[in-house]
Amino acid sequence: MKLKIAVGISLIIFWTFIVxxxxxxxxxxxxxxxxxxxxxxxxxxxxxxxxxxxxxKHDNSNSSWLIIEGKVYxxxxxxxxxxxxxxxxxxxxxRDGTQAxxxxxxxxxxxxSDTAKSLxxxxxxxxxxxxxxxxxxxxxxxxxxTQRQFEDYxxx
Ligand code: HEM
Numbered sequence: 001m002k003l004k005i006a007v008g009i010s011l012i013i014f015w016t017f018i019v020x021x022x023x024x025x026x027x028x029x030x031x032x033x034x035x036x037x038x039x040x041x042x043x044x045x046x047x048x049x050x051x052x053x054x055x056x057k058h059d060n061s062n063s064s065w066l067i068i069e070g071k072v073y074x075x076x077x078x079x080x081x082x083x084x085x086x087x088x089x090x091x092x093x094x095r096d097g098t099q100a101x102x103x104x105x106x107x108x109x110x111x112x113s114d115t116a117k118s119l120x121x122x123x124x125x126x127x128x129x130x131x132x133x134x135x136x137x138x139x140x141x142x143x144x145x146t147q148r149q150f151e152d153y154x155x156x
Pocket of ligand 1: 066075078082083084085088089092097098100101104105111112113114115116117119120123
């Protein structure tokens with residue numbers, strides 16, 4: 001009888017432990033998602049239209065979007081490793097940076113290299129006025145690959 005009670009109590013303790021661990025793991029996962037979304041001040045369940053008004057909200061180092069030749073890019077992750085400095089790109093975030101990108105902000109056209117363009121392609125959100133799923137933004141925000149590629153590029 002005593003043995004049955006002991007086994008019963010052990011089982012209750014074991015399952016309580018499992019439930020606590022699973023609950024903690026789930027709530028932690030949830031917190032991560034919320035903080036990623038808040039980086040962009042976006043609600044995770046809403047589709048987003050890439051209008052000029054929406055892009056204008058992302059004009060800072062926490063969320064840096066810009067338009068280049070009709071396409072919208074999220075350069076938040078690569079800003080700090082930009083060879084021309086974060087301050088080279090930041091003034092053009094939240095708006096159309098086509099001219100700045102194609103001139104490197106000089107008076108004469110001075111194009112970015114093909115390598116720069118291939119890095120940029122990885123950060124595309126969509127075309128101007130396209131409606132996109134917010135998961136696309138989270139992918140770019142969580143993608144540290146571009147930053148690593150910038151670093152590799154500097155090592156060459
Ligand atoms: C839109 C505003 C931007 C301006 C004004 C700008 C300006 C510059 C400047 C002044 C340099 C350093 C000088 C040089 O190496 O020739 C540079 C280099 C570079 N930038 Fe930008 N940049 C902009 C956006 C971007 C973006 C969005 C990317 C990619 C995501 C990028 C990628 C690079 C790379 C890889 C280099 C190294 C040189 C090259 O490959 O052309 N830049 N940029």
